[in-house]
Amino acid sequence: MEIKTKSIEQTLIPLVTQITTLVNAKEKPIKSEKTLRAIVRVGQAVNLAVERFVSVGESIADNNPEIKIDMYQACKDSRAAGTLIEQLCEIQRGDVGQARQCADKNGMVRAARSLLSSVTKVLILADTVVLKHLLSAKDRVSISLNRLENVANFTEFVKAFSQFGTEMVELAHLSGDRQNDLKDERRRAQMAAARQILERSTMMLLTSSKACLRHPECETARENRDTVFLQMRRAMDLIHFVVKDGVIPDLAASSKGTTEPRKNSGTCSKHSKKSSIAEWRLEDLNQCLTVHNAIKKFEDIVEMTRMTLVGPAYRDQLTSALDTVVERTQDFTDSAYTSNEHREKILLLCDRAKLELNQLLRIGVGLDQAGSISPSEDLEASILQTLRASKDLKQQLQDTALDHADELFKITDEAEFMSQLKNAAIAGDHDRLEEFAEKFSEHAEHIQEVCKLIHHVANTESLQVTSKNLDYCLKVYGIQVLNASHTLCMHQTSKIAKENLDVFMEVWQSLVNDVASISSEIAELCRGKLPEKPVYMSLPRPGRHGTTSKPLKPAKLDMEEQAKIAKLGLEMKLLTSEMDAETEKYSSADSNDIVFRARNMSQMAFSMYQFTRGEGDLKTTQDLFTQAEFFAEEANKLYKLIRHFSYQVPSGQHKKELLDYLDKVPTFVQQLQFTVKNPTVGKAATFTKVDNVIQETKNLMNIISKVVTTCLVCATEFNLDFRGSSTSRSRNTSPYRNELEDYTFNDELNNTVEMPTKEGGTSVSDPNI
Structure with missing residues (x-):
């Protein structure tokens, strides 16, 4: 069974620690009466802990019929294994008072494996209930979105938006817990990307919907609104994908959809929805086709040639891997924003990598013809030269991308572009607006190009997912800023249209800031400066039904x-x-x-x-x-x-x-x-x-x-009387939080138990495990 969350993994640690102690105790003769009693106590503690644990599991099964049969069976297996371990820890005394073990080490190992397997199954089944509540919260938000999309007037909209807000808060809470708990870096980044889209879309949903209700005949206002709905649904599909570890509902029909967003991606037709979701799946979810990953794969194959001796089966792999690297460098060399100096260096380094690989292949052919079974000095030297060429190419690509980003943010005044568009729209000057819109489109294209190159050199899965999502959002919202500007230009006295433009511009500014931030982070990683790594503290709960993310330690600001x-x-x-x-x-x-x-x-x-x-x-x-x-x-x-x-x-x-x-x-x-x-x-x-x-x-x-x-x-x-009674809103909480995650084996297992050490003395179990 694959454990995908940190909380389940950490829940098992105390149990594993104590069982390991028991298994190790079976390896050598036990001479001390005190040690024998300690082993018996540990066996009893394990069995008691398991008994209390499975009682919680059975209560969960009673409340969740869909897992009841499997949960009861896993609890039964856990109880049986716990009882067996206690029996194996009991002792018998011989006629001369010599203590001996009831069973050998192999029996204890089998019992331990059975116990860990069944306990892990109980935890995983309980985790499915947590996931069910997360998906239910997502479905409620989807229903609220449908309701919002179909409102006919402001009164209905305000009522629907209030309900939507309550459900969004709950979804944010549950998805945040899951994000922190996931072990896989890529899945955590995908969940973070989805949550960020939902958060940024909330204000845009409000203003664009109001603009659409106030100006129903305005096509650009409708495109604004439809794009926001599309992006939010796309984000919820991604949450579903992460929760289900690779499954998006109703995606089969769109799996062959286009991988490029349409020009008017705001149009909320069936085709555009399918295209958007298919793009997310094909490009963002399964793999990142970056030059960094291509070079890494090429280098791994080159390293393997020390064992394969560049045999016939591996020569095609090497050639194909390098061709992939060269193909992906074309995004750098074909870019209109790449300087001639950078372009020439990249092309030269690609040629150098090809030459070094050809030399490596020739040496491999020679070794094959000679029937050699061990690497030669020439082979080792050629491997090092090929890897050096690959490293130099990677460094040049990083320099090119980061120089692009530095130049962009040195010469660009984002506020000026925003101000020009807004002033022209408020003045109702269509000609000036078209002029500034063209400039903004060129500027947006430049930012997208920089983001694409930054994505290529991102060297962690998290940064690759984040930069890819950022690239897509830039393509979508660059167009929508212009749509919001045209809406205001047609209705320059509309406060709602002005507010809508302000919100879309704020989101655009946030996206640009994200590009600057991520390029800075990649630059630090490329220079060998590791950013502060988050430390996950498992199972932090202030009480029953608490969250899976530990509350931060309170801090004072300097x-x-x-x-x-x-x-x-x-x-x-x-x-x-x-x-x-x-x-x-x-x-x-x-x-x-x-x-x-x-x-x-x-x-x-x-x-x-x-x-x-x-x-x-x-x-x-x-x-x-x-x-x-x-x-x-x-x-x-x-x-x-x-x-x-x-x-x-x-x-x-x-x-x-x-x-x-x-x-x-x-x-x-x-x-x-x-x-x-x-x-x-x-x-x-x-x-x-x-x-x-x-x-x-x-x-x-x-x-x-x-x-x-x-x-x-x-x-x-x-002259109105506005006295009234205050009302309070109860917090919409999930009816179930994983009680088994609240349970800890430490309650029964962290009592001090003396066990033998290699030196023959005693050691004390760590109560903080």
Whole structure:
């Protein structure tokens, strides 16, 4: 059985440790009475631990009929193996008091194998229940997407989007747990890519849907919206692929789809959906056809020639492997952005690699004709020369890609492109917009080219998956930025169209920043600087039904880090001051739920501002994240109160303004919840998360301030009573979290047990295993 998660692997460690101790104890005669008693106690502890373990497994089976039969059988096998181990650990005494073992080492080994196999099967079956809940959460999001896609008016949309947001938070939580728990680097990167698409798509889904509802006749607005839906479905297909380890539903019909995105990839037709999913599967999921991987394969075959002596069966493999390398270097040499100097060096190094390989093949033919059965000095020298040529080619390709990236980000001002497009669209100047759109398209093509070359030299599976996904997103959203610009140009007075363009531009800027970040990371790896490696701590659970990702150790920010986020904190402080000034006009705050909750949120935001100054009650980053969660929950409660109040407001400009602001609250709440729940490892990542949490809190505080102010204006203008009862929303949690992952064999096995050492003394089992 293949163990694919870290939690299952780590759950087995204490059991393996103790069983190994018992097996080793059978290898040598046991002379000490104390050691014999220790062996008996270990056998009893193992059996007791197994008994408690399988009782949990059987309770899971009772609640999940689809695994009941297999789970009961695995539990039965585990119980039998545990009992056998206890019996093997018992002792008999001879007539002269000489203790001897009940069974030999082979019996213990067989029992141990049986126990580990059956316990592992129990864990894997329990893990399928966790996966079922993850897939159920994904299916609920899919249903919500279908509902959102078919809404006919704003009222239906707001209601559907609120439900969608709740389900997305749960999916983000469960998929994040799974991402952290996966052992396979490639699968973890694929899950991370899917989750990032969903997170970035949420705001685009809101604005593009609103633009489409407000301007139903606008084709570019519809393409914006359809593209977002397509990307989100594509991301959920990828989650399904990772969870099922290689299966995407309903993909057979599209497995031969095109591998190039269509020009108007936003069109949400059946053909475009199938093409998108097929592309993901063929290029991103199964393998990465990069020059780095091609060179690695070629070098592996060359290394093998020390044993194969370049026999006839391997000569074609060597030639074919080098041809693949040369073919993939054409993305570098054919690029319009590659300098002549780099292009000539690459071509020369390819020729050199061919010459060295031909020399190696000639030596192999000579050895074959001579009937040699061992490598010669000439063969070893030729192998080294071929590998050196390959290494030099790889280094040149890395230099070319990284130089491309450096030059691009030195000369490019992304903000200028965005500003030109936006200004032309707002002015309604179609001619200028077309001119700037052409420039932006050339610029976007340049970024895509750099991303493609960076992908070719990425030297880890994680970076390869990330860069490939980034390349695809750049192709999709470059077009959609222009579509959003054209929508605004046709409706230059539309606030919704302007907001939609802002959001698509923000996503584009994030993608460009990702290209810069990933090129920097690859540069460090190519120079031999290994980035900080995340350390996974297995089975971290604050309690029953906890998550599979260990909570970060609370950290304090130093003065320099606090200074970097002080600006955001100050901006948030100004917002709280504005809202305090508005609510102070109402002295009867205790009897006014809206004012009461607004002040409550203001106080929370102020404490987060104090954190950025190193002051107040929030001392660690974990304190900040917890406060942000409460802040988001309070915003949800306030949203419901004001939504109820809005029904009293007469139709007109005031009500329209109130609803326009209010409709944005669920999205900002969701963005903050996404940010807070995003797992991070390492000080740099934690600081980035703090910065993002402060930013998202400020954004939410900003819209809450506008909502409350408008609400108070409406109450004064129309003399409305807006007292009401507060409501709370219970958290939508999965009905089942893997109880067997909560179970640990340490409870029974980590008691101190003395066992014999090689020196004849005693050792103590590590209670921390």
